Amino acid sequence: MAFEKVKRSDNYSEWYNNLVKNADLAEHSAVKGCMVIKPYGYAIWEKMQRQLDDMFKETGHVNAYFPLFVPKSLFEKEEKNAEGFAKECAVVTHYRLKANPDKPGQLMADPDSKLEEELVVRPTSEAIIWNTYKNWIQSYRDLPILINQWANVVRWEMRTRLFLRTAEFLWQEGHTAHASKEEALVETKKMLDVYAEFAENFMAVPVIKGVKTENERFAGADDTYCIEGMMQDGKALQMGTSHFLGQNFAKAFDVKFQSKEGKLEHVWATSWGVSTRLMGALIMAHSDDEGLVLPPKLAPIHVVIVPVYRSDEDLEKIKQAMKPLSAQLKQAGLTVKFDDRDTYKPGFKFAEWELKGVPVRLAVGMRDLESQSVEVSRRDTKEKFVVPMSDLQARILTLMDEIQTNLFDRAAQYRAEKMHVVNTWDEFLVAINEKEGFAFAHWDGSGETEEKIKELTKATIRCIPMDQASETGVCILTGKPSQGRVVFAKAY
């Protein structure tokens, strides 16, 4: 391929940027901080969307759509939420452009179209949605409301990275309303489980489920649950969050319901979301120095067939010979690409499909037709082996499962190697700075200590893991008593 490769070991960050660009996933746009998601990148996102959407629907949720804009007076209502997002809000102030009298050919915001009230471009939709739910909820019979929205949101960012941190991004946001605290808590955790299942079984990325500390909580939540994945450089990436919002939004927007017992009570809420950030996690968890590596369950193309030929006649023979296989694989739910572009040579095509992470590649020449066998390449392990034509379909189908499993196992293994249980400050520094991984450590539970550790090491508490045996100990920094270990790491 006509581009320079960057090795992970040389510069992980540059490797990532280079890969996103060269595999045609996304690029920066003319709008500061906003990205263009290119067709190949978008095809992967669509696969994620479709799967998540099915999982949301299976758990009883429905989709809806709420406005892009939030009037400032609504945005302000839940104070913590407003305070948390105010610094990154795009603000619409005018609704018309007019010719600029001083600059021919140019337009300007028409001063006569100034809005009485500014509109915030949604950074998240709790405010506009709870203002709407207010009219939908009178009685316990109207509950629960289990709604999800697929949308774009804007959070102004100065330092952006494709997929990981952009001013505009695509996401889904679930917003549910419940009659009781218990039910809302069950929902919060249920959706965390859905996210964990998606991360592990579809993205092939093992995750730690946990609760955020108060410092890291969603603005307006009583508790934020999260899944955290480890990237190949040992850094953490928050892959999804599920918030227990208590009655905060119900109180801010005065949303009450009449209970079965006839009492007026505030409604309980959750919200939960994952975004195009998951694309960053997918890329960083599995890819290698040759390019993207995709788990079959999320690959837009599962199998690419590259014909090796000299004449148009040979090409046609190869094409015909591979038709039955393609048809069978398609029937089994796989997407097969026969790459018959005559503008590129096979070597170029091999490299290109490797770069794009297609799980299985077949190279088929005239000699293969004679011998009735085909060379199969696995993208994940780069193994090559020859398979008799008659076994090809079955072998490819099992390969899909093998690759999916191998990617998860590989990610679980590098994660295991970089998970360090530490008991002293020195061990902590070694784990974070030298071994570059996660540190399971005791912490005294104070926000100040957390802040101090962040200042000293750039490591933050990713979460208080949900699945751990209770264990007492002493804080690695202050020596004060601790009730359990938390996960520290540098994070994206």
Added chain:
Amino acid sequence: MAFEKVKRSDNYSEWYNNLVKNADLAEHSAVKGCMVIKPYGYAIWEKMQRQLDDMFKETGHVNAYFPLFVPKSLFEKEEKNAEGFAKECAVVTHYRLKANPDKPGQLMADPDSKLEEELVVRPTSEAIIWNTYKNWIQSYRDLPILINQWANVVRWEMRTRLFLRTAEFLWQEGHTAHASKEEALVETKKMLDVYAEFAENFMAVPVIKGVKTENERFAGADDTYCIEGMMQDGKALQMGTSHFLGQNFAKAFDVKFQSKEGKLEHVWATSWGVSTRLMGALIMAHSDDEGLVLPPKLAPIHVVIVPVYRSDEDLEKIKQAMKPLSAQLKQAGLTVKFDDRDTYKPGFKFAEWELKGVPVRLAVGMRDLESQSVEVSRRDTKEKFVVPMSDLQARILTLMDEIQTNLFDRAAQYRAEKMHVVNTWDEFLVAINEKEGFAFAHWDGSGETEEKIKELTKATIRCIPMDQASETGVCILTGKPSQGRVVFAKAY
């Protein structure tokens, strides 16, 4: 149901608003001009999306995503396009809010966050996309580019109607780039055909394919093709447009390619879109005084089973008896709802599902289990008939086809009754004002005459139909010569 019904014959416009609200399709939001699409309405939109998306992909298109914002300097570049949309643009001028020192608890746009260059919230994406294509296109090998985007857009509107005209709406916009004029023209017409097929075969709405007059053309297009449907009140609704953009955007954004012959040439372009407006068309084309009527191909629920019972034991028996049928219908691709809510009586449920347009309803009581037969109701004709349990599955499947066909035929018939071929001004007035329909009339081809007719009658030229025998005549208003008939109508 606990709402007042409005008859179409009494007030068609109020009937529509009432229906959209009571069938839980959409509602006005706290943001002026923006709507909330409620779950049931969104489920229909999702069905439309899925089908259209499949059709776009079958015709070789891929999806991608471009930024929500367009920098003003890019927006200005294609002058006609900019001029056409300038008056309805939401403008972002600041990227941060801060506490308002004069009003405790309130926020204000932070003056220090004023953008150097204003950002326009996309009213359509030609500008940002062609600025991007510029970097993607060097050679004829890079063409064609066949990209579609599903997105929200904003066109500020003072007078809004749910689905039909809202400040923010959801749509898809295809943006293609081609090496030749011929190829771009073929694409423009191909996508018009896709829209027509969708309208007729899925929405069950017959459409007229045609070309817009210069006055009605998309700002920045050389030609705008459209499909026009007729609503039950005889008014026209533009259901989709496909634009031949010539080289206008390529010239504005300096997008050139090296041809096979080695020459540098400007790229040819098309764009095409349909929006949540289609929801309005779907509602107005088929629904009746009892509520929504949905074609089976776009119905979120195909069959509702309402149990008629006195005891929980009976309910359980009915549920068990209907399970095999539900399973069979699901296997055949239908969505079946068993309405076992104990908070409502059967009569209420019948009215509710009628209001929501579910194509087929079954009412099942204990006597039906004994007689092994069930009462089936068709939503479109309101016919009721008893079907033996053993025939039920087959009968329901054929009913789906019958209802789909009947809705199209019915719409085609009322359209035929309101299509008037007229030759004089008086006939024209009768057709438009008294018979309230479409008028096929000769027109002298001038924008002035078109404008004049609009002033006099509120009727506009919906399109110059593509499928018509050539015929000369004289303009109904001016008596000047005409080369063919055009379609006049009042329009949404």
